[in-house]
Amino acid sequence: MYNKTILIVDDDRDMHGLLRARLESEGYNIISAYSGEQALELIRERGLPHLVLVDIYMPGMSGLEFCRQLHTFTDIPVIMLTAESGSDVMVGSIELFAEDYIVKPFNARELVARVQRLMLRIRSFDYVTEPEMRIDEHLSINFGRQYVVVDGEHVDLTPTETKLLYILLSNLNQIVTLEFLLNRLWSRQEVFEDALRVHIHRLRAKIEDKAANRVYIMTERGLGYRLTVTNPQLIRYDFSNRKT
Structure with missing residues (x-):
């Protein structure tokens, strides 16, 4: 059952x-x-x-x-x-x-x-249940409770934003293809590419600070997206064995 x-x-x-x-x-x-x-x-x-x-x-x-x-x-x-x-x-x-x-x-x-x-x-999506994971000096994430802390400010994520960030972080500094993201998040990739762009845009608005020139999610035109962290402090959890 x-x-x-x-x-x-x-x-x-x-x-x-x-x-x-x-x-x-x-x-x-x-x-x-x-x-x-x-x-x-x-x-x-x-x-x-x-x-x-x-x-x-x-x-x-x-x-x-x-x-x-x-x-x-x-x-x-x-x-x-x-x-x-x-x-x-x-x-x-x-x-x-x-x-x-x-x-x-x-x-x-x-x-x-x-x-x-x-x-x-x-x-x-079997998320990490331990407390906040510090990504760098500006950003921490709690996947289990679906929120980020950006420069000390608590910001809630939707489940889709959480899954998206989880996938990108699991492949830190690597290109994650559009096809891979769409297959992981939705059932019909030919229909939902526009929806993916909307979620990327909203996630960026929550975690990035363009005024401070702090950008995490890079668009790799024609390929997909890449999460970049200049000075990563992600040492509390090993994503390498996770099934993404």
């Missing part, structure tokens, strides 16, 4: 029932909501699930609006369910940090496979 919880948000009760039955047969715990409003209320009452499946087009609060509100307080993985594959839908999903999307009608096996890939990706 997976013992992982999935929240299904879809006003189509027939579709909802099919999804629930199939995912429960795979060992997942299912929470059902038939509107965005109900889904948010369930999260407040029961806590966060491990994954959300949400239909984009629902009466009242749309799936996109639900995700916008959801991501004001969490960055849990989301798979969008949509009846179309137009660029507007893709862009909307990217901007709201959906991990993946699937177009209706879809094969149940395909959906289960995508859910399982995301669950494996969640489990694969």
